[in-house]
Amino acid sequence: MRWPLRQIVTLVAIAGVPALGAAFLHPLRPAWRSDEVVVSQAQTWGERVIWVDSRSTAEFNQGHIPGAFSLSEEDWDTGLAPLLDAYNPDRIIVVYCSSLSCQTSHEVAKRLREEVGLKEVRVLQGGWESWKRP
Amino acid sequence: MKKSAIFWRLLAVAVGGLFIYAGALKAWNPAAFATDVFHYRIVPWEVSAAVALYLPWLEIVCGLGLVFRRAVPGSLAILSGLMLVFVGATAAAKLRGIDISCGCFGSSGHSTGFAEILLRDASILLALAFLYWEDARRTASDLKPGHA
Numbered sequence: 517m518r519w520p521l522r523q524i525v526t527l528v529a530i531a532g533v534p535a536l537g538a539a540f541l542h543p544l545r546p547a548w549r550s551d552e553v554v555v556s557q558a559q560t561w562g563e564r565v566i567w568v569d570s571r572s573t574a575e576f577n578q579g580h581i582p583g584a585f586s587l588s589e590e591d592w593d594t595g596l597a598p599l600l601d602a603y604n605p606d607r608i609i610v611v612y613c614s615s616l617s618c619q620t621s622h623e624v625a626k627r628l629r630e631e632v633g634l635k636e637v638r639v640l641q642g643g644w645e646s647w648k649r650p
Numbered sequence: 651m652k653k654s655a656i657f658w659r660l661l662a663v664a665v666g667g668l669f670i671y672a673g674a675l676k677a678w679n680p681a682a683f684a685t686d687v688f689h690y691r692i693v694p695w696e697v698s699a700a701v702a703l704y705l706p707w708l709e710i711v712c713g714l715g716l717v718f719r720r721a722v723p724g725s726l727a728i729l730s731g732l733m734l735v736f737v738g739a740t741a742a743a744k745l746r747g748i749d750i751s752c753g754c755f756g757s758s759g760h761s762t763g764f765a766e767i768l769l770r771d772a773s774i775l776l777a778l779a780f781l782y783w784e785d786a787r788r789t790a791s792d793l794k795p796g797h798a
Contacts, residue, residue, distance in 0.1 A: 523724025527715065531708040538680060539703045546684035546699040557681040 551625060552641040558610045566602055568611040570624040571644065575614065581647055587611075587624055596632070603634065612640035612647070658784050665777050666716030669729060673709030680706070690743050708732070716781070726782045733775045740767050 538545060544556050558565050567584035569576045576586040585602070587595035603609070609628060613621040621639045628637045640646065676683040684702035688695055708728065715725030744764045 520721070520723035520727055523721040524727055527711050527721055527724050527728055528708065531704065531711040534677075534710075535704040535707045538677065538707070542680060542703075544679045544681045546681040546702055548696060548699055554681050556679065557685055560682045560685060 547641045551622075551637070551639050553610060553638045554641050555646050558608075558638070558640060561608055564607050566599070566607050566609045568599060568609055568624065568628075569644075570611050570613045570620040571618075575644075580644070581612070584612075589620065589623060589627075592627075600632070605635070608636040608638060609634060610638045610640050612643045615643050615645040616641070618643060658781070661777060662716045662719070662722075662781055665729075665774065665781060666713040666725075668774070669709045669713030670717070671713075673706040673713060675706075676702070677706035677710065690739050691746070692739055692742065705732070722785050723782070726778055726785065730775065730778045730782070733771055733778065737768065737771050737775075740764065740771070 544554070546557065547554055567581045568587050569580045569584045570588055571586075572588055573586055573591060576584075576588075580586070585595065585599045587599055599609075609625075611621040611625045611628070613619070621643060625637045625639050628634045680699075680702040683706065684695075684699045687693070687698040687701050693701070709732065712725035712728050715721045716729075
């Protein structure tokens with residue numbers, strides 16, 4: 517039998533069409549940045565996730581992801597201790613702020629990696645807004 | 651229709667259907683599948699995300715090829731290649747002591763036994779090899795001079 521190269525190329529190209537559509541339109545498409553995750557992705561990790569809320573304490577008190585720890589840059593020292601008590605290397609920290617446009621989650625995640633030395637630290641794409649509106 | 655022809659059709663539909671099913675489960679939640687791929691620790695996250703978006707559709711397209719008898723040799727070649735990659739990736743993860751969910755059927759979050767994965771993949775590869783052999787035999791038979 518001849519090597520079906522033409523068929524292979526055709527099939528590969530056909531599969532690319534819906535894949536391209538999914539990359540832009542699928543509601544559960546994976547985030548492209550390595551340190552970012554979407555809500556559904558983080559939920560697949562179940563109990564392994566430690567949610568960290570990087571918004572201000574006032575915003576945290578108005579509403580947050582159940583079980584989340586409050587750790588803003590303003591209250592770094594007071595927020596860090598309880599988080600480290602709950603942490604172990606099997607767990608994954610997911611930091612969030614208010615929405616897609618905020619940056620505090622990235623800053624807190626960066627500090628947790630660089631200053632505290634934690635490895636599995638991710639950022640929730642879309643933040644608290646995406647949690648409220650899955 | 652001969653009994654043997656019915657058997658080959660059923661096998662092709664079963665194998666094609668299996669890949670359509672597996673692909674659809676993964677295409678339903680590419681974010682979860684990307685996590686599974688990433689856990690193999692073979693490719694960076696960006697590649698895992700691209701694989702998670704593309705691979706399920708390739709499985710579906712090739713599965714449809716088997717079910718509807720379109721581009722059968724090409725579909726079989728691609729699916730066989732994918733299975734070999736799955737087996738290689740699973741073995742590499744096992745050798746490095748990584749506890750993985752293979753993600754083969756969209757199941758993220760729980761690990762599957764190595765022996766179970768290998769047995770399943772070997773069975774599918776065997777079925778694909780039989781189908782490839784049967785397709786080659788049928789094509790050769792059709793090309794024989796005097797064949798109606």
